[in-house]
Amino acid sequence: MRNKHKRSKAGKSVAWLILIASIALMLLSGSKLRETQQIYQIGDESYASLTNLVRTPGLPASREPNAQAIVDDFGESVTEAVRTADVYIPDMAIDFDILQSINPDAVAWLYCPDTAIDYPIVRAADYDYYLHHLPDRTYNANGTLFIDYNWTDFSDQLTVVYGHNMKSGKMFGSLSNYKGQSYFDANPYLYLYTAEGINYRIDLMYGCVIGAGQWRDRAFMFDVNLDSLLDYASYNTTFTSGTQYNKGDKIVALSTCSYEFDNARYVVVGVLRSEYGMN
Secondary structure (H helix, E strand, C coil), X not given: CHHXXXXXXXXXXXXXXXXXXXXXXXXXXXXXXXXXXXXXXXXXXXXXXXXXXXXECCCCCCCCCCHHHHHHHXXXXXXXXXXXXXXXXXXXXXXXXXXXXXXXXXXXEEECCCCCCEEEEEECCCCCHHHCECCCCCECCCCCEEECCCCCCCCCCEEEEECCECCCCCECHHHHHHHCHHHHHHCCEEEEEECCCCEEEEEEEEEEEEEHHHHHHCCCCCHHHHHHHHHHHHHCCXXXXXXXXXXXXXXXXXXXXXXXXXXXXEEEEEEEEEHHHXX
């Protein structure tokens, strides 16, 4: 009888210990979650402040309008400027002098209407630093969109840009939506504004899932392997596009994490179309 009583007390003690450990774990998890949310909020606020600082007002940064809408809203002079351009690019002025005073690595600004993509792009010295640092070099999990460190800007035939796939949809979180045809149909273009003053419309061609190891092994980040990258992307594309690629066209690949398997990446490939036929 005494042994039975001891076992009962021991059992209750174990149950209490498990309960206390569970409560402690819940409190710790809640604290970590709040800490993570705070980090992301700091990153979001930093980007909002940067945008307000370097962007000067122009025409509304909206989707490509038709000619009549431009006449009605903005007058004849604006209509003529757009009518003579090879492609329409929203008039969104970025003060690169201010941006580069904050970070000399800044080379461009990437924008996609009606999405969270509205960020600077920087050149990188490796694959790690800008995964964990904001444009002002503050350590933060949001990171910064950055060019593959083998290249410095968008002057080569291929440029690869990396960014986090955030659950909130921030950074490159919205790229995964291109796995659906309807999303591509609604968002076929992105826009790139460069420090050199040559701006581009990115006409998207393909979106594909690839393993990080396969990407490295096939050296798809180098323009010498561009034809192989385009072949792979066209065969595995998640959407159908009417965009045509001509030899010599500049290509941009936007890469982010994906979750179909370990170390999966989702890469969206597009052609750079410069305004007024500039190269």
